[in-house]
Amino acid sequence: MGRRPRRVTSKDVARLAGVSRTTVSLVLNDVPHARIAPETRRRVLEAARQLGYRPNAAARSLVRQQAMTLGLILCHPPAHVYTDPFLPQVLLGITGALQKTEYRLLLETVAEPSLREDYLDLAREKRIDGFILSGPRVDDVALRELHKEGIPIVLLGHLPDVAIPSVDVDNVRAAYTAVTHLIRLGHRRIGMITNGPLHYTASQERLNGYRQGLAKYNIPFEPDLVVEGHFTAESGEEAMRRLLTVRPRPTAVFVASDTVALGALVTLRQAGIRVPEDMALVGFDDIPLAAYVDPPLTTVRLPAYELGREAARLLLTLVAGESPPSSRTVLSTALVVRASCGALQALHNPQSKGGETGSNT
Template identity: 40%
Template sequence: MPITIADVASRAGVSKTTVSRVLNGKGEVDESTADRVRAVISDLGYVPSARAVGLARGRTRVVGMLVPALTWPWMGEVLQGAVDVVEDEGYGLLLFTCNRGDESMRRFASQVSAKSFDGLLVVEPEGTLDYIEALHQQGLPVILIDDRAHRPRFPSVQTTNQAGARDAAAHLLGLGRRRPVVITGVPHFGCTEERSAGFAQTYAAAGLPIDPDRVVEGDFTFECGRAAVQRLLAAGVPFDSVFAHNDLSAAGALQALREAGLRVPDDVAVVGFDDLPLAGHTHPPLTSVRQPMREMGAAAARTLISHFDGTPLPDAPIVIPTSLTVRASTGTT
């Protein structure tokens, strides 16, 4: 049978409250009594529940993290950034996904009610922003990672989607590419709107507004990029470059161009967005706008843990900028 706090109290001849005070360093306990309790703990091999000790101290030393799913291409980078900081600071991480929709959220809500973690990192599952904001207003410290242009009324870490798309457009313009195809992301995502706007504004400013026939709605998948290029080629739409809103759809575009016998970048230059490890292994390697996802996860975790130690949460979003990684898909290695 496992040793309990009651066993320790009985052997030491004290109350369970006294044992708890010794474990948690709270309250006045005579030093000789405390020594006796610690000796009994050692003799019995009693291991207190870390969760119970944390709750007694008013802290669990656990960070919660809520994400839509682990299948998102860059989710591993966000998680690794957060975990690096959380573990360095001696905290645990309790991860929740929304793979099962409402059922997942009910389980998450039960852990919130149980005060299972001290604060929350969030990559917003679709349709949960109002609920997360309510949790913050009720006193749970929350940091949103990748705000998708929603600009919530609580702290967030974001990147420069619009500026990243402008960099992609300027790069293609600098190469003389005047007829780009744009393969967008999911239409209602803020990042899609920002990337579309930044790219279009840059071409328009150069006197080259993008023809609507060369803008294809996508969904961030490999197949959407491949199918978009196939449809444009079949329709005879002329283009000399592709800007895809993520690396997976850019890889699909590369595949379709190769299947059609077109050379990249000689015939068509291709730029993606995210700069996942995949980008360095496509054929040819993919020029991509780098989203600093690991840095964003780390910054969010660092901000949350600093708050636990007394630093106020920031009023303004933390912004970590994108950068352009140039590879052979645009003609430069």
């Protein structure tokens, strides 16, 4: 441990270089219109290097009125975050976009909706200059308020009736593609397990896509064929058990989350129902392990990395004071056809792990 050596400030650098503190600041910040003699500049840089000087972030933030920090607010229940194989990719996308900037990332998880006001303070205290909000809730009034105050915000996902810039995928269309894929394979009786409760906009939208797919082919919607999942594999097990009691039994199921789908697979395995022969399955997310389960999961690829990256880029333009190129960014998804839907049955290699088709714009 040892006694902590006194922090070295710009005053120390100034003294060592034999100039004023102002000059040190001018040199180190490369102020454009400042006229500094080359020799003086050299002396200052040398002194700073020698002392290992680092400008104090708090002091700088104070005078610049900028924290140089962006927030990532996760508004998901712990059970969701806990098993989210998706979060690392989003994080990587965000930090990648921030890599070359001076901005850093502050992570905040909001478990209880009642504690939601916490992240307001982060912005009001100027600890962060703006934030990405993952999993926005419709009933979040404070969010709109904050947006009105002019604080840069980007939604990962989106909210209706709000002009807050957002980055998202077209969940409706993606689900539609998945379901029509099953229909074109000949299925008429198709069940659905949602990824989460329906007050999550993403869950609701995927359900809508499912309904639109059925409607397109004039297949009547049956409420009994839709069961709610809750983000976990365990909930998928349970949901599939429920679905298996419906008569006549569906011949295919669209599960709006790969994680949940894995639970559903276990139930089917235990019941001795073969996939895809007896029951076709399509998932959603394309988690890293989707290709590595048995059977490999046909699923909708969500561009997780890109979602994070685009959200960060958008936020960067906002904090720079520019207006965003577009207020609502929609990234494309792609149906990844593997074995679980039965489409590869006729082909040579039923174990194929690749084979993309049908991308949205």
